[in-house]
Amino acid sequence: MEKKVCIPRVLKNVAYVIFPILVAILFLLIFGLSYPLEREAIKAGMEFYDTNTFAEDYASEIFGSLTTVGELKDNSTSDVYNYYYTHTETIENDDEVKSINYYTDYRGSNVMWLVIDNDTKIAYTNLSYSIDTSTLENIKNKIMQNQENWIYENGNIQTTIDKLSEENIEYIDSGLKQDRLETIGIVQEESSTANLQETTSENQNTAQENTTNNYTIYTSLLGELEYVDSIYTDRLLYNTISLVNQNLVFLIPFIIILIVALVPVIVIGIGRTRKQDGIQLNWYDKILIEIAAIIAILIGCVGALFTLSIGGASSIVTFMLGISGMGVGILIIYLACIIFFETVIKRLKTHTFLKTTIAYWIYKKTKEFLENVKVTKRLILYFVVFIVVNLFCFAIMWSDGFPGVVLTLILYGITFVCLSKRVKSYIKIKNAINELYKGDTDIYLDETELCNEMQETGKEINDIAGGLSNAINEKLKSERLKTELITNVSHDIKTPLTSIINYVDLLKKEGTNSDKAKEYLDILDSKSQRLKKLTEDLVEASKASSGAIKLNIEKLNVNELIKQVSGEFEDKFKAHNLQEIITLPEKDVFIKADSRYMYRVLENMYSNISKYAMEGTRVYTDISEKDGNVLIQLKNVSKQKLNISADELMQRFVRGEASRNTEGSGLGLSIARSLTELQDGKFNIYLDGDLFKVTIEFEEEK
Numbered sequence: 001m002e003k004k005v006c007i008p009r010v011l012k013n014v015a016y017v018i019f020p021i022l023v024a025i026l027f028l029l030i031f032g033l034s035y036p037l038e039r040e041a042i043k044a045g046m047e048f049y050d051t052n053t054f055a056e057d058y059a060s061e062i063f064g065s066l067t068t069v070g071e072l073k074d075n076s077t078s079d080v081y082n083y084y085y086t087h088t089e090t091i092e093n094d095d096e097v098k099s100i101n102y103y104t105d106y107r108g109s110n111v112m113w114l115v116i117d118n119d120t121k122i123a124y125t126n127l128s129y130s131i132d133t134s135t136l137e138n139i140k141n142k143i144m145q146n147q148e149n150w151i152y153e154n155g156n157i158q159t160t161i162d163k164l165s166e167e168n169i170e171y172i173d174s175g176l177k178q179d180r181l182e183t184i185g186i187v188q189e190e191s192s193t194a195n196l197q198e199t200t201s202e203n204q205n206t207a208q209e210n211t212t213n214n215y216t217i218y219t220s221l222l223g224e225l226e227y228v229d230s231i232y233t234d235r236l237l238y239n240t241i242s243l244v245n246q247n248l249v250f251l252i253p254f255i256i257i258l259i260v261a262l263v264p265v266i267v268i269g270i271g272r273t274r275k276q277d278g279i280q281l282n283w284y285d286k287i288l289i290e291i292a293a294i295i296a297i298l299i300g301c302v303g304a305l306f307t308l309s310i311g312g313a314s315s316i317v318t319f320m321l322g323i324s325g326m327g328v329g330i331l332i333i334y335l336a337c338i339i340f341f342e343t344v345i346k347r348l349k350t351h352t353f354l355k356t357t358i359a360y361w362i363y364k365k366t367k368e369f370l371e372n373v374k375v376t377k378r379l380i381l382y383f384v385v386f387i388v389v390n391l392f393c394f395a396i397m398w399s400d401g402f403p404g405v406v407l408t409l410i411l412y413g414i415t416f417v418c419l420s421k422r423v424k425s426y427i428k429i430k431n432a433i434n435e436l437y438k439g440d441t442d443i444y445l446d447e448t449e450l451c452n453e454m455q456e457t458g459k460e461i462n463d464i465a466g467g468l469s470n471a472i473n474e475k476l477k478s479e480r481l482k483t484e485l486i487t488n489v490s491h492d493i494k495t496p497l498t499s500i501i502n503y504v505d506l507l508k509k510e511g512t513n514s515d516k517a518k519e520y521l522d523i524l525d526s527k528s529q530r531l532k533k534l535t536e537d538l539v540e541a542s543k544a545s546s547g548a549i550k551l552n553i554e555k556l557n558v559n560e561l562i563k564q565v566s567g568e569f570e571d572k573f574k575a576h577n578l579q580e581i582i583t584l585p586e587k588d589v590f591i592k593a594d595s596r597y598m599y600r601v602l603e604n605m606y607s608n609i610s611k612y613a614m615e616g617t618r619v620y621t622d623i624s625e626k627d628g629n630v631l632i633q634l635k636n637v638s639k640q641k642l643n644i645s646a647d648e649l650m651q652r653f654v655r656g657e658a659s660r661n662t663e664g665s666g667l668g669l670s671i672a673r674s675l676t677e678l679q680d681g682k683f684n685i686y687l688d689g690d691l692f693k694v695t696i697e698f699e700e701e702k
Helices: 007-034 039-043 052-074 136-144 178-184 193-202 204-210 230-244 251-269 289-308 316-349 358-372 375-400 402-437 452-510 517-546 558-568 570-575 595-612 668-678
Strands: 083-090 099-105 111-117 122-125 149-153 156-159 215-221 553-557 579-583 590-594 618-626 629-637 682-688 691-699
Touching: 007 230, 007 251, 039 230, 052 099, 052 111, 052 122, 052 215, 052 230, 111 136, 122 136, 136 215, 289 316, 375 402, 402 452, 452 517, 553 558, 553 595, 558 570, 558 579, 558 595, 558 618, 558 629, 570 579, 570 595, 590 595, 590 691, 595 629, 595 668, 595 691, 668 682
Parallel strands: 099 122, 579 618
Antiparallel strands: 083 099, 111 122, 111 215, 149 156, 149 215, 553 590, 618 629, 629 691, 682 691
């Protein structure tokens, strides 16, 4: 059976997926348009490596390496700024260096560097030791093969980074500053970067006299950034903002329209399911809204803690792990928002929002307390309140005159209105009880016109009047059906019995040797068999209705059972020119029932159809599955006009045709219904004009 798809629910789930994506895009667009990073460079279409930001980040990396070398010179065996010693290579017969110390930062760096101490002839590098980096020339070649590089040698700067050249380096905000140059010994104290550059360009020898520089520096940027550092993150941010600024401003209103359009789609789909119509509430939707909010906040806090627990990234891998963890945390927060938003919308749709607030709970408990207080105690409470307020009004009247008189008159007016309403309610209830006492059950009290204390009494009087009216109607109907039952039973038993008596009398007169004796005996046999069948049906109907039947419940194949009963009645249907059309499910369906009595139920239905269906018509037998149940439907067109109701047709000894000339006893439907209900099934009859339909429903056995 094809499952029903709830379109609003599907659209809601799709909208939940699209919504955060659109919000993220909108935030990205607004962030890109408002973030001040390199606005002029972005407008000019410059690459990141041509910006001041890159130059500053690169300069910081250079000084990071020089600071590390300065610390390592003091203590070469200790960890300094997260660097650790890996290998020392001693160089012989080399005028430039005596040894190379290899140090590696476990966080990694996208800038490769080589620093040579010209005084001690010791080189320091952050490259790993290998065959390709075992000599000074190999290290230089590996560094210089990259496009972005910066070299400081013999007081001169050679670089492919324009903003770190001798002409432009003084404009860098964070990098080769005067104080940092002095710290690592590139220039003397009280000298400036500009003086260094001017002196170097004019006279190299003079520059060497004025400086204490003993370092040669080789640096370059990796061709493909491998580590998450300031260069990596700034490049990612710069490229993202550049993308946003490429004529994407017009997308902001479009994205906003899409986000607004998704809201009604989500709201419409909330609470809808494919199984049932209407809004479905779960336990979370029934608790107090304040408690629901606390639960959602706690879930959101879990997501926030999960997000904030992500540590700093030292490589692309750890950076991606951090981003993934942050994504999980944001997802938890988003789910918490969805849960709370859905419960609010469900409560609004079902008009239960106010009823699940703490304020309403307090009001309800207070009202229950007052209602549970006995009338006498409540009267005393009201009287005490009246006395207190009255004394208060007298005090005001005694001290200030006119205002006290006004308040006293208002108090007495309110008291009179309350008493009048209660007297009117009492009179209405008294009159209604008098009418009931006289036997008039067609009365109705409008509960809204009664005072609060008497509304429950008015409701009970209405229920009593309605119950009496229904009981009287049921009693009259029962008496009428009993009368009809006695009449029908008398008629059905009297008819064959009268025939038997008459033909026995004829046999006595004619004698057994008469030519008509055989004919009389055949008639006697037929009538006695009919009387026997009527008696058996009556006994079986009594047993079925009283439940005095022993059932052997087993698993039955409904498809096979229908085919078997249909085959038994094939000849009878053909004799009455009836064509049966059977619709069975593709797979076999099963129920739990007694095979013998289930066969009897279907046999009664088929027998009823063969007797009362209009000749030359079709008979429809349908087997279907519905909500976990197996439904058997039999439909036919009646031969006679059905001028009675379905309830009356279900009564014993009642037949669809008024002449009662058929062979039936009128017990078939009653027996079938009783046997079906004994097996925990449902049996119903529907009449629509001349269309006669029977439905038998059992729980499906998987």
